Structures are given as C-alpha cells and as structure tokens.
Amino acid sequence: MPDKYGVGEDAYCYPGSTVLRNKLDIRDETTLSEAEQQLTAIAADDVEFNPPPYDLAYLQNIHRRLFSDLYEWAGELRTVGMAKQDTRFCQPAFMAQEASKIFKRMATANWFEGMNRADLIVAVADAYSDINVIHPFREGNGRSQRILFEHLIMNAGFEISWWNIEKDEWLLANIAAYNCVLEPMEKVFKKCIGHAIV
Template identity: 40%
Template sequence: MDKYLTEGGDPYCYPETNVLINKHDIRDPLELETLEAAVTEANSRTLRLVHPPYSLATMQGIHKHLFDDLYDWAGQIRTIMIMKGKTPFCYPSMIDSNAIQLFAALESDNWLRDMDKDCFCNGMAKHYAEFNMLHPFREGNGRTQRILFDYIAAINGYYIEWGNISPSDWITANVYGVIQDYTYLYRIFSAITYEHA
C-alpha cells in the first residue's frame, strides 16, 4: 500500500506493516488501495473551485475533503520524514516555511494570469516541480497537488487532462524537476492543457 520510505518506525502504519491505519481498520493493502481510489475519486467530484489567494491551508482543505472518510490525519501536516526512491521530501519542521515561500512565488507570478498558453505551461511546469518537493502529507500528495493546479488552470481558462499522462513519462518529468530541469514537465503540460470552450 505505502509508496513512501520512512525513517525508523512509522506511526501512521499498523505495527510491522506498510498499511496505513484507517477508519475502516482494513489491514489488506490491496483492499485499502482499492477503497482509497474509489473514495477519493468520489470526493474529488464534490470539490468546488477555490479562487486565490492560495496557501498551505488550501492544500490542507483539499486533502481533508479527499481523505477524511479514510484517515484521522486527513488535512494534517505529516510529522515524519518521507522519501520516494532516492528523493527525500521536505523535512516536517520546514514544511510551513517552505510552503510560504512557494505560495509567495506563485503569487508573485500573479497565479499565472494573463499569459499565453506557452508561458502558462512553462509556469505550471516550474511551480509544479517546486511544489512536488513539499509533499506535506503522509499520503495523497499527488492527488492534492493536482487539484490545486486544477484550480490554477481553471482561473486562467484552462483545464488539465491528467488521464492523458503516461505514468513513466510523468515519473521521468518529476525526477528531472527535482534538479530544476522543467523541460519534460513543460512538454507534458503543453500536451494536456486545454482551453475551456
């Protein structure tokens, strides 16, 4: 079930497992994964568009809406270090301060307003890569971040077809994003970003 590596014991998981403690007391990882996918998909449909200014609290609200039926810690900032592969994400003690900087940078770009599509996709690629390093939650970071960026697209007259992304291409693009090479993310956003009719 768990996609992240943690240091030492993980208070979010049942002892000696990688299954996240959940409100349904499901211990089978595949069963929990299936339920989580169904619940978060259903809950995502009842989210309403939020307009700027955005902040870490915006992400917490999205996360709570998606995961509150599953986890007691929905919407709460993680308390342990996590990593995926060889990529460590933000230290828990630095999440708040880093988020302030990330949202300030996004606001200084005027939430990517008044840009042609090419500039907009460049901005989406850069900011997405930077936000990806935050990973403020124990689980559900990708889904939460995608919805935040759906909001940014929507206020600018665009929508994102996330389902058109090849998983392997997405992983590669985000790996390059870690080293601040946004070329691959830009190509993906250019291909999956559409203007609202």
Template identity: 55%
Template sequence: MDKYGVGQDPYCYAGTPILRNLLGIRDDPTLEAAERDLTVLTAEEIQFAPPPYELDYLKSLHHQLFSDLYPWAGEIRTIDIAKGETRFCNVQRIEPEAGKLFTRLKRENYFTDLPRDQLVSAVAEFYGDLNVVHPFREGNGRTQRMLFEHLVINVGYEISWEEIQREEWLHANIAAYYCDYDAMIAIFDRCIGQPLDELPSDP
C-alpha cells in the same frame, strides 16, 4: 518498509507498512483500491474556488479528498519521507518552503497574466517545486493535481490528466526534483487545453 522507505512509523499499524485508516483495512491492494475509489467520489464534490491559493487551501483539499479514509487528512506530516533517492522536504521546513512558493505564486498573480506558452512553463516549474515539499504523509499527488486544476481553470484554460502515463509522470517528477523541468513542461503542454471561453457551449 513502506513505499516511502520510512519503515515502521506512527502512521502505520504496528509491525506493518499499512497506513492506519478509518476503514480498518490491513492490506495494501485493498487500501489502494479504497483510496482510489473514495477520492474519485470526493473529487467530484469539490467545487472550484478562486484564489488565494496557499498552503491552507492545499490542506483543505487534502482533507476533503481523504477525510473518509485517514484520520490525519488535511494535516501536515510529522515524519520525514523519501522515495528511492528522492528525499522530500524536512518536516521543519514544510511550512516555510511552501510559504515561499505560494508567496511567489501570489506575487505572480497566480499566472493570470501569462500567454499560454509561458503559462505552461510556469505551471510545470511550480508543480515540480511544490512536489518536493510533499506536505502530507499520503495523497500528495492527488491533492496537488486538484490544486493545479483550480489554478489552471482560474487562468481560463481547461485541463485534463487522462492521457498521462504513470511512468512518464514519475519520470517528470523525478527530473523536476533536480530542476530539470523539460519533461514536466511537455506533460503540462498536453494537459492544458483550450481557453474555456473558446469551448463550445451546451445546446
């Protein structure tokens, strides 16, 4: 069984839980390291873009982050996946549910009119809800965080994930799955920093 509890599936090498990849890696630790190292490099090359932010934009980010590793980068998954008791969106509902969320985001003007406290709450709730959709077979977290960096920067704030611990992050995502956003709000309150126009300029 792989980490999503899917077992054998078309994304994996036959008889293994290892995702098929363009580097031909056949063990999890090496693949995880390659994924981490490659996405660090590719993330640095991705330029900020203003709205609209929608599912196609998320797919574009996923493709840019993972196209050197996975042949299906940027494509919506074709199988249902779950982590433990957390069951992510059925494949038939991914595009409709993502569409609802991004339509609401557009209607709320991408949160650009909110004071910081309301921004933190809105971003945290939107993150938790979008995470339930989990549109890709792998790489959802990295891709979604990149989207939210752009979203928060567009509103006019800096954002950093550096102080967030893995277990804390997992707990917040699980709680948000059950519509308890308090832990996620606390995380984004720390991640979202100063207004960009108040940061000291380079000499």
C-alpha cells in the same frame, strides 16, 4: 520495515506493517489502495473551485476533502521525514515555510493570470515541481496537488485534463523535476493544459 517512502516503522502504519492506519481498518495494501482510489474519486467531485489566493491551508483543505473518509490525519501536515528512492522530500519542520515561499511567488505572478499558454506551461511546471518537493502529506500528495493546479490553471483561463498522461511519464517527470530538469514536466503540462476558456 521500510515502505515505499522509506520511513520504516511510524505511527501512520499498523505495527509491523507498511499499511497505513485507516478508518476502515483495512490491513491489506492492495485493498487499501483500491479503497483510496474509489473514495477519492467520489470525494473529488465535491471539491469546489475557488479563485485565488491559494496557500498551504487551501491544499490541506483539498486533502481533507479527499481523504477524510479514510484517514484520521486527512488534511494534516505529515510529521515524519519521507523519501522515494533518491528523492528526499522537505523535512516537516520546514514545510510550511517553504510552501509559503512558493505560494508567494505565484501570488507575485498574479496566479499566472493573463499568461499565454506557452508561458503558463513553463510557470505551472516549475511551481508544481516545487510544491511536489514539499510533499506535505503522508499519502495523497499527487491527488491533492493535481486538484490545486486544476483550480490554478482554470483560474488562469485554460482547460486542464490529466487523462492523456501515463503513470510512468508522470513519475519520470517528477523525478527529473526534483533534479532541476523541468522539460519532462513541461511536456506533461503541454499535454494537460488545453484551450483558453472563452
């Protein structure tokens, strides 16, 4: 029975179900989604900002902090291939290597420090889109990645808020970026990235 990621039956789900195995033994997808939202919102307040360097391990730690109350595999890289509609994410065997390349590019760009807002928007949209294609976790990629990029953007000296972004706008920007069209993602970050922190 394929789930929203098209992985079908896998060890992450209860047998004959698309519901992810979880510590609360919730067997209903809607109830699990609500529990996820509530628990990760609480956990997000405890994720401390750290300056760079950032890497895949840093992103894994964010995921672990957000989801450890719910999933045994919180913070662990997924072991199954995944796709959403026409979007195929990086295969597990290549995730660490590909993520390393992206983080190295950001390090070479000095974590975007010293960029003006316009250049930061373009750089962040590109890096975010690349990491999204890695999609390192079975669930919770977006939430973990947004916190990573909050840290990255704040370290670069700018305010960041996701509140003005509609769910459909976010989804379409990610799909466009997967197809190498970055303008919608740049528009998203233009709304999200605020004033320079003084």
